[in-house]
Amino acid sequence: MVSEDPWKKLVDGMIDSVVKLPLIARGAESELHLGAYGGIKAVFKYRRPKPYMDPRLDAMLRRSRTVKEAKVLLHAFSEGVSVPRLLAVYPTLYLLVMEYVEGPRMKEVLEGHVDTSKACSLAKSAAAILAKLHLIGIAHGDPTTSNFIVSPRGLVLIDFGLAEYTSDIEDYAVDIHLFRRASLSTHAAISGILTDCFTRGYREQMGNEADPILRRAEEIELRGRYVEERRTVWGAGR
Amino acid sequence: MVNAATRSSSANNEPVIVLGIESTAHTFAVGIVSSEPPYILADSRRQYVPKEGGILPREVASFFSQVAGEVVREALHQAGISAGDLSAIAVALGPGMGPALRVGATVARALAHYFHKPLVSVNHAVAHVEIARFLTGLLDPVVLYVSGGNTTVLSFRAGRYRVFGETLDISLGNMLDTFARETGLGPPYVVGGEHVIDRCSRGGEFISGFPYVVKGQDVSYSGLLTAALRAYRKGLEPLKNVCYTLREIGFSSVVEVTERCLAHVGKRQVVLTGGVAANDELNRKLEIMAQVHGARFKRIPKKYAGDNGVMIALTGLLSYMSSYNIIEPHRAFIRQRWRVDRVNIPWYPKTLGRSL
Numbered sequence: 001m002v003s004e005d006p007w008k009k010l011v012d013g014m015i016d017s018v019v020k021l022p023l024i025a026r027g028a029e030s031e032l033h034l035g036a037y038g039g040i041k042a043v044f045k046y047r048r049p050k051p052y053m054d055p056r057l058d059a060m061l062r063r064s065r066t067v068k069e070a071k072v073l074l075h076a077f078s079e080g081v082s083v084p085r086l087l088a089v090y091p092t093l094y095l096l097v098m099e100y101v102e103g104p105r106m107k108e109v110l111e112g113h114v115d116t117s118k119a120c121s122l123a124k125s126a127a128a129i130l131a132k133l134h135l136i137g138i139a140h141g142d143p144t145t146s147n148f149i150v151s152p153r154g155l156v157l158i159d160f161g162l163a164e165y166t167s168d169i170e171d172y173a174v175d176i177h178l179f180r181r182a183s184l185s186t187h188a189a190i191s192g193i194l195t196d197c198f199t200r201g202y203r204e205q206m207g208n209e210a211d212p213i214l215r216r217a218e219e220i221e222l223r224g225r226y227v228e229e230r231r232t233v234w235g236a237g238r
Numbered sequence: 239m240v241n242a243a244t245r246s247s248s249a250n251n252e253p254v255i256v257l258g259i260e261s262t263a264h265t266f267a268v269g270i271v272s273s274e275p276p277y278i279l280a281d282s283r284r285q286y287v288p289k290e291g292g293i294l295p296r297e298v299a300s301f302f303s304q305v306a307g308e309v310v311r312e313a314l315h316q317a318g319i320s321a322g323d324l325s326a327i328a329v330a331l332g333p334g335m336g337p338a339l340r341v342g343a344t345v346a347r348a349l350a351h352y353f354h355k356p357l358v359s360v361n362h363a364v365a366h367v368e369i370a371r372f373l374t375g376l377l378d379p380v381v382l383y384v385s386g387g388n389t390t391v392l393s394f395r396a397g398r399y400r401v402f403g404e405t406l407d408i409s410l411g412n413m414l415d416t417f418a419r420e421t422g423l424g425p426p427y428v429v430g431g432e433h434v435i436d437r438c439s440r441g442g443e444f445i446s447g448f449p450y451v452v453k454g455q456d457v458s459y460s461g462l463l464t465a466a467l468r469a470y471r472k473g474l475e476p477l478k479n480v481c482y483t484l485r486e487i488g489f490s491s492v493v494e495v496t497e498r499c500l501a502h503v504g505k506r507q508v509v510l511t512g513g514v515a516a517n518d519e520l521n522r523k524l525e526i527m528a529q530v531h532g533a534r535f536k537r538i539p540k541k542y543a544g545d546n547g548v549m550i551a552l553t554g555l556l557s558y559m560s561s562y563n564i565i566e567p568h569r570a571f572i573r574q575r576w577r578v579d580r581v582n583i584p585w586y587p588k589t590l591g592r593s594l
Contacts, residue, residue: 026501028494028497028498028500028501028502029494029497029498050490050494050527050530051526051530052493052523052524052526052527052530053486053490053523054486054490056444056446057444057450057486057490061450141454162453162454178454
């Protein structure tokens with residue numbers, strides 16, 4: 001009988017204790033709990049079941065996303081990209097354990113009183129991290145200012161739930177576009193500085209290979225839907 | 239001016255009555271809506287159903303021209319009014335198929351001109367959102383709009399309905415219909431109020447290997463359709479399993495992007511609208527998703543899920559009372575690719591009968 005399966009009992013016990021840890025964030029597809037792992041302050045990222053899906057589809061998706069996020073984190077970290085250190089992954093539990101990165105989100109820092117040179121250096125660091133990630137063949141998929149932590153050891157990129165291994169410059173360009181769009185919608189007053197410094201930082205890190213990617217990002221902005229979204233911001237003040 | 243006269247009469251507690259014309263796709267419909275209860279005075283429609291294959295715009299337009307007169311007359315008869323009693327004429331000028339749109343636009347121009355009524359231009363997608371808000375009473379929702387031509391997640395922000403996610407290729411309704419057509423399950427695609435894919439899915443099992451594509455807040459269906467058709471042609475899996483898996487992935491992915499939008503914008507209401515909103519299984523999934531996030535979900539009556547004239551009249555009425563998008567008949571050009579996020583919504587978050 002399944003109920004007597006000692007492995008299942010162990011697994012259920014583990015998830016039970018994880019979800020009892022303090023919740024620090026809840027997104028559409030996962031929740032983050034704060035705890036400790038091997039003496040290190042750690043974040044437990046747990047993908048809850050989605051009760052509206054067929055259980056087989058749900059399990060398949062949660063498992064593949066957990067595994068992919070772990071692979072990307074491990075790979076990026078080993079290549080020197082500034083991402084949280086992966087401590088453990090339990091694909092069958094849909095659970096990742098990462099080192100806790102201390103500090104406010106870049107979004108919060110930019111929303112506070114921040115001078116232009118600080119804003120510029122943050123944007124440049126963000127661009128450098130993304131460029132490094134792209135150079136090893138990974139697109140992040142959601143690089144908004146909420147997903148960069150301003151930590152004592154510098155800027156750290158988090159949340160690789162939508163990351164992809166890819167060699168298509170379209171995917172890299174989408175990352176750049178998403179960062180720019182987030183700058184426009186969330187930090188309209190300093191968006192010019194942010195996007196300029198971001199572009200400079202990206203080019204400095206990547207070199208000549210940056211040009212076709214930056215050009216593609218411009219193209220993406222001109223595609224209907226995104227132009228409309230940009231108007232969201234400009235229209236807001238009228 | 240006709241406009242000024244009509245709106246001043248509304249100040250004298252006379253109801254404002256708008257006739258709305260829908261002709262963007264396969265349905266020619268006329269609705270009549272009043273600013274006072276019972277609000278919906280008439281709902282007349284004719285749907286073009288091809289004997290086989292898909293919908294040819296030219297044939298639709300020819301069908302529309304034949305039925306337009308009787309549909310308008312029928313609506314006025316249902317409402318028990320004559321055209322002279324109307325405050326305004328509203329028409330969906332897009333988005334949709336050119337030849338079909340031209341019939342509705344021509345009828346609307348003629349009515350407005352002949353009876354000296356103001357003409358209100360309505361965006362078809364906005365109308366789907368407005369009918370859902372009006373009928374569910376959920377006034378500030380995240381909206382999933384799914385039909386034969388659309389798969390879009392919308393929500394109001396900074397004056398307009400913004401697109402938070404959409405399909406990168408074909409629409410959900412198109413995918414279901416195309417699969418049904420290629421496998422001989424349809425047309426007709428809806429039998430006894432149920433889509434043939436739902437019927438075919440009954441007792442089906444989930445099979446692995448079909449692509450589930452969610453990119454950020456967007457979905458993609460063309461790969462799923464191809465995989466399902468390939469599995470059907472190989473004939474190794476019972477058709478019910480293929481139908482079930484196609485539907486399960488198609489619906490789950492669109493519910494997931496709606497979920498992402500809900501988490502992102504932080505709203506507490508979810509509605510479903512458009513032709514596919516008549517589907518029980520999709521409603522069930524959205525309801526469960528809403529529950530998980532502590533959000534309210536209410537389904538709209540099946541009758542008003544698909545294209546209808548009432549939603550055009552309703553939106554026309556809201557727009558007219560906001561003095562928005564009132565146009566001269568000779569400027570009533572159709573707009574085949576009129577994007578939903580190009581339209582201002584000055585009446586938001588109000589709707590008819592709720593503090594308007």
